[in-house]
Amino acid sequence: MDNKKDIKIVGGYGHIDEKIGAKFLKPYDSVATEDKIYTLWEKSGYFNPDNLPERNKNGEPFSIVLPPPNVTGMLHMGSALMLAIEDIMVRYARMNGKNTLWLPGTDHAAIATQSVVEKDIQKKEGKSRHDIGREELLLRVDAYAKQSHDTIVRQMKKMGCSVDWSREAFTLDEKRNLSVKTAFKKMYDDGLIYRGFRVVNWDPKGQTTISDDEIEYETRKTKLYTFKYSKDIPISISTTRPETKLGDTGIAVHPDDTRYAQFIGREFKTIFAGQEISLKVIADRSVEMAFGTGALGVTPAHSQIDWEMAQRHGLPTKQVINEYAKMTVGIEGIKDKKVTEAREAVVLWLKENDLLEKEEDIEHNISLAQRTGGVVEPLPKLQWFIDVNKKFNIKDSGFTSLNKQGIVSEKEVSLKELMKGAITSGSIRIMPDRFEKVYFNWIENLRDWCISRQIWYGHRIPVWYRSAATATEIYCDINPPKGEGWKQDEDTLDTWFSSGLWTFSTLGWPEKTIDLKTFHPTTILETGSDILFFWVARMILMSTYLLNEVPFKTVYLHGLVRDAKGRKISKSLGNNVDPLDMITKYGSDAVRMSLIVGVGPGSDSKIGEDKIKAYKNFANKLWNITRFVLSSTEYTLANPFVESGSYNYNSNDNELMKIQNAMLADITVDMNNYRYYLAAEKLYHYVWHEFADKLIEDSKKIFSSDKVEEIASRKQFLFVSMCRILRALHPFMPFLTEEIWSEMPIKDKSLLMVEKWPG
C-alpha cells in the first residue's frame, strides 16, 4: 500500500537497506519486536545480579522487592503503573553500575483467593467448602493460584519487567512457610503474640474474623430509636440496633450527668422481647452526655467499645447473635432470624408495648468486610493477636537504623514505638512525605492486630493443643510436638502476616544468606498508597522486630489509576482496561510512557487510549529519527563507530552539545529524586521538538551544502546524540531502545540494558 513511500526512499537512498537493515523502511512494529527483545534479555542473564558485568557486581547494591500481586486473577492498569515505575528504577540503577536486584513473587492473598474459588465451586457444583472438605478445597485453590500465577508472569514479561525470575518467591511456598513459623514462634516466645477472648470483627459472609484495617465504611441513612427497656426502668436509651439490646447487661451514663446520678449502681431486671435481661447502671467517662438521652445500653458481646466498658466495670457478656448473623434468643419472629429482620421485629415489639419514644433519621457508618462486602458483626471470640503496646527487650540491636531512633540493646520498646521510630528517626523516608502524617495517625489509633483467620487457604498457625485432665497444654514451635494426642490449631494466619516478612523472607531469612547480607535493607519500596497500613507498616513492624533493621530506606507511593473520565476502575462499571490489549495495540513502551508522564508520586492519574496512542506516535518518531541518522552518517556495521571517542565539533555543534549535556544533567537530577514523570516528559520534548524538529531539520541544510567540515561535525554530533538519547530513554522505553541499539554500528557494545546512563 505504501508503494509510493518506498520508492521515494529507495530512490533517494539506494544504499539504505544494505546499510541499516530493511526494517527501518517500515513503521516500528512493537508486536514483532517486544517478545524477541525480552527473550534476548532473559538469555543474557542480566536480570540476575550474579550475572551482571563486573562494574555492577562491584557496585553498590540496589534492591527492590516486587509488591507481590495477588493470585486472584490478572493485572490491571494499576499494576501496570507499578511495574513501569519499578522497572524504570531498576533499569536506571543497573545502567548506573549498581548491583541490581528486582525480586519478583506473588501473594496467596488468603481470603481473597479462597473466596473466589469458593464462589466458583458454589456456582458450578452447588457445594460449600464444608461439603468438599479442607484437603480438596486446598487442592482446588492451589490449581487456581497456579493458573493465575502464570497469567501474571506472562503479563509482567509483556511489560518488560527486568525481574530476577531465578529468585521468584510465593508468600505460601515452603521457604516462606519456614519464615512465617520462625517469626510466629519468636513473637510467641516474647509474649507479643497471645491468644485472647474478646470482641473481634466477624465477617458472616466470609465466615472469618478480619483485622480492623480490613473494614471499609459506608455511610448510610438509618434510624435512631429511643425507648425504654420496660415501663419499670426509668432510663431511656437510644440505639440504631435494637436487636442487640437483648444482649445488654448494663446501662452506661456519664459520671457528671446529674440526670442519672441517682441510678448509678442500681440493677434493673426485665424481660425484653422474650429475653430475660439484667442491667446494671454504670458511670463511664466515654459516654457523651449530649448524644441521645445521654444514657446507652451496654452490649458487651456485640460492640467493641461496650466490651471494653464491660471489662472496666465487670459486666457479664451475653452473646445473642451467632456466626451467621442470626439471633439466638428472643420471642417468635426474633429468634433464629437475621439481625436485619430481628431489628424490625424488636421495633414492632417496642411499639406494641408502648415503649418506643422517638424514631429519627440519622447518617451512620456501617462496617463492611473489604473482601466479601459482608456486614461486619462484632462477636466475642478466642483469637490470636499481636500485642502492639507490650514492652519487650530488644536484643542484639547493633544496627544504626535502630540506634538512630534511640533504641539500643536491652532497652524496653513496644512494636508501636518501633514502627513510629523507623520514620521519626529518618531511617525511612516516605514519599510523598505527607503520607508520614497519615502513617503516624494510623499508629496512634492502632489496636492489637488480630492475626487468626477461620479460612483454610494460608499459613496454618504453628500451635498445637492437647487436652489433659486439668487443663489444655499449648505448644508452639516450627515443627509439630512429639507424643500422642496433639492437635494443630485449625486457623490460618492473616495474609499480611506473611507479606510483612516479604523483604527478608524472599532473601532467605531465617537463614543467614549472602543475599540477605547484600540486599537487605532493600533500597526502595514502591507500592500503592492504599496499602500503606496493610503492608508498609507491617513490614516495618516485622523487620525492625525480627532483624533489628528497617526493611527499606525509602518508600515511594503511587496513586490510583482511574479511567479517562476519572472514575475508579471497577468490575461493575466495566471500565477495566486490560494492559495486555493496550500493549498489543500500541506497544509496551507506549503504555509505560503514558502511565508515567505527568504522574507524580502519590497522586491519582487518569489513563485513556488517546494518551497511549500519543506515545505510540513517539515510538515511531524515534524509529524514523534513527532511520534519518543512520542513513545520513557514514557509520556502518562494517565500519563501526567508536562512541566514546573525543570529537572535534565546530562551535555550533559544541554549543548544541552543551545544551544536550544540560538537559541530561537536569533529568539525571530528576531521576535521582524519583521525578520520573518530569524526566520522561523532558526527554520526550527534547527528542521530538529539539532534536527532530530543529537539529535534524537544520542538518538537512548543512548536508546539502559543500561545507565539508561542518558536515563531518554534524554527522558526529547526530550519531553521538542518538546513542545518548537511546541510553537516556532506555529505562522508560526499554524494548524500542534496545531494538534500535542492536542496529547501531558501534564497536564493542553490550546490551543497552547494561550500558551506562549518559548523565
Next chain:
RNA sequence: GCGCGGUUAGCUCAGUUGGUAGAGCAUCCCCUUGACGUGGGGAGGGUCACAGGUUCGAAUCCUGUAUCGCGCACCA
C-alpha cells in the same frame, strides 16, 4: 469532629529555592520540504477557585472562605 490533597488554556495535567504563565491532546490556518502525514510550520485560547496579608515583585509564602476528593475517628 481531626487531618491531608486538589482547584492553572476546551480536556488532562506540569510549573522542583517567589522574578513578565507552560506541555500534550483538541480547535483554526498554512505546508506533497533529502526520516517520519503516526509528519512539519504557525495561530487563538488563562484576572492561575475566591478574599485578605507579607514582599520591589505571589500560581508559588501566610490567614481565611468556597468546592471536590481522600484518610482517620465517632457511629449509643
